[in-house]
Amino acid sequence: MDRETLPANPFAAITRRKTLSLMGCGCAAAAATACTYNEELGRSQLVFVSSGQMAQxxxxxxxxLKKQQKVTxxxxxxxRVRRVAPKIITASGGNPSEWEVQVFASKDLNAFALPGGKIGFYTGILDIMDNDAQIAAVMGHEVAHVNYNHSGERYSQQVGSSVAISAAQAAIGTGSRTGQLAMAALGVGAQVGVxxxxxxxxxxxxxxxxxxYMHRAGYDPNEAIRFWQKMSAQKSGSPPEFLSTHPADATRIAQLEREIALLK
Ligand SMILES: [Zn+2]
Structure with a gap:
């Protein structure tokens, strides 16, 4: 090997690449372990809490929630919900026996999924769903939030690294601000007013x-568009929580149409 081919600093290239990838997700100052690249999403995720902590x-x-709200x-x-759930969970790569599904008796138009395998639907939102495919659309969407650890990212963004880690070890429901933010990050913030x-x-x-997921499970994906349009039409007075946290605007509908066209 001659001198020309010997790099002056064999780590220089790696360091440069790593620095670029860290800057790419806006976390140059953060610990490298908190920033991971997700190939399916095609982007880096900055998460200070582990999936185990989020599940906890x-x-x-x-x-x-099960203590405070009436489970029907x-x-x-x-x-209806238990007919759809195993199909969506299986289509998303999960094991239905590891998930719990409950329906809460409430007029609220709401539904959510939580890390660790929990799905909650409210009777109010089921009342406006025309068919199982519309349930599958919302459930697929919520399970995707869980599978791609959106609540972990959202929680990390809200509370920052040091707080996220210590708060993850504390119990929710203490009424603390971090407890409220954790609930909100999980998608059940309405219960604590956040x-x-x-x-x-x-x-x-x-x-x-x-x-x-819904397509793989055998449901018509066009029902997703029909459902979101129906939700938008519910805007009388103040919009329901689900709509204010999931705005169904034209950009969103247009992307759904493009994605449906790509499904085989
Ligand atoms: Zn969503």
């Missing part, structure tokens, strides 16, 4: 992968 927070929030066993609702919309980026990702 979610489990605590889920326990509180009415088969008119429960049968509404935290998912970012546009998160919404479009959840739409894209949610559509794939």
């Amino acid at each position: 927070l979610a489990s605590s929030a889920w326990g509180d 066993t009415d088969p008119k609702y429960v049968d 509404l935290l919309p998912f970012s546009r980026k998160h919404e479009l990702e959840a739409d894209k992968f949610g559509l794939r």
Whole structure:
């Protein structure tokens, strides 16, 4: 080997590449371990809490929700949701036996999924869903938020690294600001009075992968568009929580149309 081919500093290239990738997700000052590249999303994610910690927070929030809100066993609702859930979970690469699905008796137009495998639907939103495919559209979207760890990202953005890590070890439901932010990041903020919309980026990702799940599960993806249009038409007075955290605007509908055209 001659002198020409010996790099002066064999780590220079690696360091430069790493620095660029860190800057790419806006976390140059953060620990490298907190910033990971997700190939499916085609972007880096900055997360200070582990998925295990998020699942722990979610489990605590889920326990509180089931105590505070009325869980219904009415088969008119429960049968529909439990018919769709195993298909969507399987289509998303999960194991239905590891997920819990509940319906809450409330007129609210709301639905959510939590890390660690929890799905909640409200009777209000089921009342305006025309068919199982519309349930699948919302469930697919919510499960995609979980699978791509959007709540972990959102929580990390809200509270910052040091707080995120220490708060993740504390219980939710103490009424603390970080507890409230954790609930909001998980998508159940209305219960503590904190509404935290998912970012546009998160919404479009959840739409894209949610559509794939429902399509793979055998449902007509066009029902996703019909459902979001129907939600938009509900804007009388103040918009429901689900709509204020999931705005169904023209850009979003246009992306759904493009993604449906790409499905095989
Ligand atoms: Zn969403």
